Amino acid sequence: DAKTTQPNSMESNEEEPVHLPCNHSTISGTDYIHWYRQLPSQGPEYVIHGLTSNVNNRMASLAIAEDRKSSTLILHRATLRDAAVYYCILRDYNNNDMRFGAGTRLTVKP
């Protein structure tokens, strides 16, 4: 099964953009790329997802490499409430398996 690789931790300053990278070099053609985040003592929360094209929503943007072997989650202006563990996930809709990586712990400094 394909898996994702993310940096263990990243830091950002408040109100600055944050780029969270993810490698998924063995991604299959049917895998979608999902991002969730998990705040302390809570379950994961959906952020964004995509297949091939870049995606934008109210929370973030997702940039997907042309070969789909990597992607980047972009938070345009980090706030203190964005401090969380961010998971890059491959989702195979054929068997409903969501394969989480180890996640990146984002620290936002005031």
Place this chain on the structure above:
Amino acid sequence: ETGVTQSPTHLIKTRGQQVTLRCSSQSGHNTVSWYQQALGQGPQFIFQYYREEENGRGNFPPRFSGLQFPNYSSELNVNALELDDSALYLCASTEGPNTDTQYFGPGTRLTVL
């Protein structure tokens, strides 16, 4: 609209015992997925239930089993508990098995001594 709820919040069991964890899905959702999250790791998919039938399973042994009821709530049962089963167990509900967004509950923290 009520979100996903799980019970109990915490529990402690001893090795060899059996445990049942419960999940109430969000209103209007007919699909529930269960995940195991070991300390410091990402969640691992256990299985999904859709309309009372198992609809996909991860790499977990048969001693992990589940049920889904007509009201779409769900149970996760684990038999013959092992120390490595200590983890946060999360359930997530969706409007359907292929819906993009999963809504997670806060989890049940299981400790096996």
